[in-house]
Amino acid sequence: MLDVKAGDEQSFGLLLQRYRTPLVNFLYRMVRSREQAEDLAQEVFIRVYRAREEYVPSAKFTTWLFRIATNLALNSLRDHRHEKLEISMDAPVIADAEDGDEKPFEVADKHPTIEQKLVEEDRKKMIRRAIEKLPEKQRAAVLLHKYQELDYSEIAKILSVSESALKSLLFRAYESLRIELAPLVARGGTK
Amino acid sequence: MSCERMENRILAYADGRLKERDRAEVQKHLDDCSACRVRATEFSSVSDLLDELPVVEPSPAFDVRVRARIAAEPVKQNWWAWLRPSPRMAFAASMLLLATLFVGSTKIPETAPIPPDQADAEMMQDLSVMEDHDTLSNFEPLKELPPPVDANGADDDQQQM
Numbered sequence: 001m002l003d004v005k006a007g008d009e010q011s012f013g014l015l016l017q018r019y020r021t022p023l024v025n026f027l028y029r030m031v032r033s034r035e036q037a038e039d040l041a042q043e044v045f046i047r048v049y050r051a052r053e054e055y056v057p058s059a060k061f062t063t064w065l066f067r068i069a070t071n072l073a074l075n076s077l078r079d080h081r082h083e084k085l086e087i088s089m090d091a092p093v094i095a096d097a098e099d100g101d102e103k104p105f106e107v108a109d110k111h112p113t114i115e116q117k118l119v120e121e122d123r124k125k126m127i128r129r130a131i132e133k134l135p136e137k138q139r140a141a142v143l144l145h146k147y148q149e150l151d152y153s154e155i156a157k158i159l160s161v162s163e164s165a166l167k168s169l170l171f172r173a174y175e176s177l178r179i180e181l182a183p184l185v186a187r188g189g190t191k
Numbered sequence: 192m193s194c195e196r197m198e199n200r201i202l203a204y205a206d207g208r209l210k211e212r213d214r215a216e217v218q219k220h221l222d223d224c225s226a227c228r229v230r231a232t233e234f235s236s237v238s239d240l241l242d243e244l245p246v247v248e249p250s251p252a253f254d255v256r257v258r259a260r261i262a263a264e265p266v267k268q269n270w271w272a273w274l275r276p277s278p279r280m281a282f283a284a285s286m287l288l289l290a291t292l293f294v295g296s297t298k299i300p301e302t303a304p305i306p307p308d309q310a311d312a313e314m315m316q317d318l319s320v321m322e323d324h325d326t327l328s329n330f331e332p333l334k335e336l337p338p339p340v341d342a343n344g345a346d347d348d349q350q351q352m
Contacts, residue, residue, distance in 0.1 A: 016257060024249040038253055045257045049264065127240050145206075146241050152203075167199040174202055177237045178230075185236045 012052075016045060022148060023069055029143050030073035031080075032132055040076060044069045060154060067158045070140050077136055123184065130180035138173035145170060192220040197227050205234040 023044055028037035047068050055064075112120065131139060137159060144155045156166040178185060197220060203209045204217045221228045327333065 012261075016254060020249050020253060020257075021246065024253070025247050028247050029244075034247065034250075037247075038249060038256075041249065041253070042257050042260060046260055046264070049261050124244060127244055131241075142241075146238065164199065167202070170202050171198045174234050174237055177241075178233045181237060181240055184240055185233050 012049065015048070019065060020045075023065070025147060026066070026069060026143050027073055029128075029131060029147070030070075030136075030140060031076055032128075036076065036080075040069070040072045043072055059157060062148070062150065063154045063157050066144060066148065066150070066154075070144075070158050073140070074136055126184065127181065130177050133180060134173055134176060138169055138176070141166060141169045142173045142177070192216055194220075194224060194227055197224075201227065201231050202234055205231050205238060 020041065023041045024037050027040045027044075028034055031037055031040065044065065048065065131142065134142065141155060141159060144150050144158060145152075150158070152163050152166055156163045159166065159169075161169065197217065200209060200213060200217050204214060204221075209217060217231075221231055
């Protein structure tokens, strides 16, 4: 980031390359819309670019980056809350249109049967729904902790809470997930 | 350690993020508390389940869109940027230097001093005028004459008559 601050355009390209996937994933799991997640991720990069001259390395770059992303995601969820409620009430039978967009890194069985595929899809859908049901701040905490593997201190800074409050937030989130995913957890959490 | 105090540590324990000393403390509690032991196992299972979600790749046009937006960003012009080393600044400085050298090297034509003989000759030419001035300014009868009459004052006297 310091190279970007010094006007090195190539370094900005490296930042883009390195952080686009984690950012899009985080935002996708926060807002549950791929298109919106990409728009927000673009906005994060634009804000980083605009703020490059004022950037002071007082905290880790990832903390700063995900703080911008989290704030944008929370604002977006707040702005679209009314819209989402309308959709869910008007369309009770809704297929998860974005499920097909996700490309797993690896497939356990190269030739799964249709039944296996359906079971697999249901399982993933259940996990996604469980995350989606979490209150926004708990969701952000879980995503930053689990998928970005950030330290407690970093996540606490991103969410503007104390470290002890964050641990409590995560505990409550995992308690909810444990209840929500009970059918899968009872089987030992393995496939 | 109480079950309440476990709240802040149980997830870190399940994720393997606890320091060795804290881990031993938690382990000791889990050996004695079946409820916390079940919870720790289930937290670990939840964590494994979260790993099952696939990674979403950004669309191929993502980079292009970001770069296009950055290219459309207005360029911030800082006044002090003029002082930073740049080709424009170097050109301006060299032009200024060249102009200074040019002006410095050009000789200003000086007025030639008048030779002493010529000065004396010129003074001798004007000598008669200077003598007349001296004569008139020291002429006694002229000093006794009344001061010149003010034109306005003269008009007033005529009106009174």
